[in-house]
Amino acid sequence: MTAANTIYDFSADSLAGPPVDLAAYRGKVVLIVNTASQCGFTPQYQGLEQVYQQFKDRGAVVLGFPCNQFGAQEPGTAEEIASFCEKKFGVTFPLFAKIDVNGGATHPLFASLKKQARGVLGTEAIKWNFTKFLVRKDGTVYQRYAPTTAPAELVADIEALLAE
Template sequence: MNAAIHEFTAERLAGGDQSIGAYAGKVLLIVNTASNCGFTPQYEGLEALYQRYRERGLEVLGFPCNQFGSQEPGEADEIASFCQKNYGVSFPMFAKIEVNGDDTHPLYRYLKKAAPGLLGSESIKWNFTKFLVNRQGEVTARYASATSPEAIAGDIEKLL
């Protein structure tokens, strides 16, 4: 059971590469994040989901991105400090990436193709777009920025 999503790697916020394959058999909620966005308080809800469901197999993976309104200008240490200090983030955070355009991270290229947005559009519209991945590594849903983490809890429970 090695789904295509498990073939990707990404750099951790603290440095070093992390294989997404290390999360095989887990339910994943993958989110592009930003520290200076109107949706930034969703970090609190994402952390609450992680605390509530991680023992049952949920991993929340945060990918900072500065492509929307330059709302993630900080360096890795600033992002890590902000997330910890303001929201107590303990779920895995990755290095800043691009989610649209020529330099789109390969993981996000895959996610967007697997779960297009409205009217089949693949581009990410804003910070805190969320992708839900089942234990088999299949992308099961894509949620808009405005969808609160709490609103996804029922879908997560079905996959756990």
């Protein structure tokens, strides 16, 4: 596997603005999620925060990437997104600047994730908000999960990857 196949080759702007080198998460199990504040799945923020709290001291992290590509369900500014996530769901896990996960302006991180873990019927396209990618400690994708998969359903997989 080449280095180009890991999340560590990418950076993304934090919700606060400065870029974050994803190599900062080297050696951790990482759950990457495209999020939205006005989606039917938005209550998953609470479950994502619970997973983050459960595992943050054991070497796992949740990274949220707001996306406005599905039904314009993330129309807010960075400040509005941060305020909403903190006040409504108590989110403390890292959030990043709004990105595209499909199309010509797809963020390179998500282009890589989609190549490593295809969706239903082998498609690369992300179908909706709260698609989840679980990444091994070596930076490669372990599995892709549908928006309907509740964060709590990933606990056993996270435990297994932490034990590797």
